[in-house]
Amino acid sequence: MGYKMKIGIYPGSFDPVTIGHFDVIQRSARLADKLIVGVLDNHTKVNLFTAEERVNMIRQITKEMHNIEVEAFTGLLVDYAKQKNADIIVRGLRATTDFEYELQMAQTNYELNQGIDTIFLTTNVEYSYVSSTLVKEIGSFGGPIEKFLPDNITEYVKEKFRKDKSTKLPL
Ligand code: PNS
Numbered sequence: 001m002g003y004k005m006k007i008g009i010y011p012g013s014f015d016p017v018t019i020g021h022f023d024v025i026q027r028s029a030r031l032a033d034k035l036i037v038g039v040l041d042n043h044t045k046v047n048l049f050t051a052e053e054r055v056n057m058i059r060q061i062t063k064e065m066h067n068i069e070v071e072a073f074t075g076l077l078v079d080y081a082k083q084k085n086a087d088i089i090v091r092g093l094r095a096t097t098d099f100e101y102e103l104q105m106a107q108t109n110y111e112l113n114q115g116i117d118t119i120f121l122t123t124n125v126e127y128s129y130v131s132s133t134l135v136k137e138i139g140s141f142g143g144p145i146e147k148f149l150p151d152n153i154t155e156y157v158k159e160k161f162r163k164d165k166s167t168k169l170p171l
Pocket residue numbers: 011012013014040075076077078104105106108109
């Protein structure tokens with residue numbers, strides 16, 4: 001029997017991508033032959049960054065990695081996974097507070113498509129409190145968001161807050 005390439009999908013909003021997400025990206029890229037980072041482009045959800053900006057930030061921080069693809073997706077995650085021939089959905093679990101929502105999502109996705117399993121990586125304790133929502137809140141008050149962001153996108157995110165001072169904050 002030939003070897004089947006394991007394709008993983010790491011889906012999320014990534015508004016913006018944090019050091020916690022980046023940790024999950026690096027670790028899951030070692031588990032799968034190919035990792036697709038899927039950025040949800042959902043027009044009913046208000047994001048600070050456009051899908052294109054969110055994709056570009058992730059491309060920027062993963063440009064030295066060779067088995068990663070980053071793109072936006074719309075619609076159901078399981079349909080996107082099937083279209084990409086992915087076997088695995090990867091999600092990070094920071095703390096027990098993430099658990100109920102993640103469990104429900106994983107079980108729903110399994111109900112929708114039994115060919116795709118969800119695996120969870122427990123996030124590095126160092127980053128377990130980091131969230132995009134808090135980055136946006138701190139950034140909107142001009143606080144030090146560089147602690148929570150991969151180095152090479154920090155300036156870009158700060159610039160967004162400088163420009164978008166008047167924008168109502170999407171949390
Ligand atoms: O970073 P987030 O916002 O926690 O990611 C949530 C995401 C994108 C994984 C989830 O909302 C999703 O998969 N949305 C696509 C629509 C879908 O498939 N919904 C059913 C999932 S139970």
